[in-house]
Amino acid sequence: MEVTRHCCRYASVGDKGEILLGRNVVADAFYKRIIRVVTHAHHDHTRGLPSSVKWSIYIVATPVTFEFLKLLGYRIPEEKKLPLGYRAPVTIENETITLFPARHIAGSAQVVVESPSYRVGYTGDFKLPGTPPLEDLDILVIDATYGSPKYQRRWSDWEALSALISLIDEKIQQGPVWIYAFNGKIQEIMIELRKRGVDYPFLAEPIAIEMAKISSREYRVELGDIRPYLGGEVDESAVVFIHTSKSNGKMRMRGTHVKLTGWETRSIVRMVGDNVFRVSFSDHATFREIIEYVREAMPRQVIVDGYRGRDAWFTAKYIEKMLGIPAVYMPVKRK
Missing domain, CATH: 3.60.15.10 (Ribonuclease Z/Hydroxyacylglutathione hydrolase-like)
Incomplete structure (x- = not known):
């Protein structure tokens, strides 16, 4: 061309x-x-x-x-x-x-x-x-x-977000729900979940929390119960946000593991392993x-x-x- x-x-x-x-x-x-x-x-x-x-x-x-x-x-x-x-x-x-x-x-x-x-x-x-x-x-x-x-997804971001909330509500009764995404998307999902009334405790690495505080101020949304995740198992029903690059080291942890990716085009939510899911969401x-x-x-x-x-x-x-x-x-x- x-x-x-x-x-x-x-x-x-x-x-x-x-x-x-x-x-x-x-x-x-x-x-x-x-x-x-x-x-x-x-x-x-x-x-x-x-x-x-x-x-x-x-x-x-x-x-x-x-x-x-x-x-x-x-x-x-x-x-x-x-x-x-x-x-x-x-x-x-x-x-x-x-x-x-x-x-x-x-x-x-x-x-x-x-x-x-x-x-x-x-x-x-x-x-x-x-x-x-x-x-x-x-x-x-x-x-x-x-x-x-x-690469076209056949559903809207709002449908994907609704599916994610449903998955969290279903699985969090069994233990922590681990969400893997890049910084930026992590903070966006935190904000969107809080806007829609999801009030489970959030755990995240300290830098992700500081970025979330900046995002919450920008979007004027309260973060609620959010605490640092410093490693190891999580013994409470909480949503744990982890950078995608560190997912391999966490998949063995107790709970449900959710990868957020816009490259998932087969379905909004797809089970890809034992308590491992891909949710089709992109920024x-x-x-x-x-x-x-x-x-x-x-x-x-x-x-x-x-x-x-x-x-x-x-x-x-x-x-x-x-x-x-x-x-x-x-x-x-x-x-």
Whole structure:
């Protein structure tokens, strides 16, 4: 698929996941530009941040994302931090940078970079509803984690959440329910469970609790009974939140084990082992939501992020054929 010169000049996705916007801005990976934007605090969007701290003049993020980054161990000098609220533009070197809300994790942002010559934007990770489309763009760079219909879930997030609550209510009478997810999703699920009246004790690792406190303040939801999990067996009926990377060491613990993943497309809840379940829940847009976003935004050109997504080539082709908008995927990888 041919990439136009205009596309490469004002926006592109590099081989290491760097999102280049305008002349001075790079988002979500390291590149030698004076402004580094961090759209949110997930590891695949903070790549090379220490190098950016050394090279760039400013690190731009929402205040909540800066709080998360500090908890995660990133050291950013105060003089390099440029915290931006949503829809609060700042102009640097004849380019105006504006962050817009994105429904993903607390503090997530979309970014628009504009000058008298161009207006380009990047969604970062998002899902619908809750993410306002970026409008009047010359070029839109869009996330496509689930880049084709074969990854499409046949149920809504709300149905998945209801199924998770039912599973917790059923199994917690037999002991603890262990929930495995990435930071960000852990806090989102905590908030959603509390909003829906789930009042069982929550246990989590200290860093996850601190992130949950920030999220609860952002979403104005009380966390209730939440306590540190410091390891070992749990002898009470509680919901225990564990980072996905540590799941292998916990599966032998007494109780019910639940993995949250958007890659489960067979059913909302699927038993995959003795007291082990997969629940289909994601904080990324489905394929249909990606197309809906582009249809509402109607940019003049689209770049699909093929570094983080799957089947980005298909998303680009679909947008061209069905919406009539010139689209490419970058970086170009084998299908």
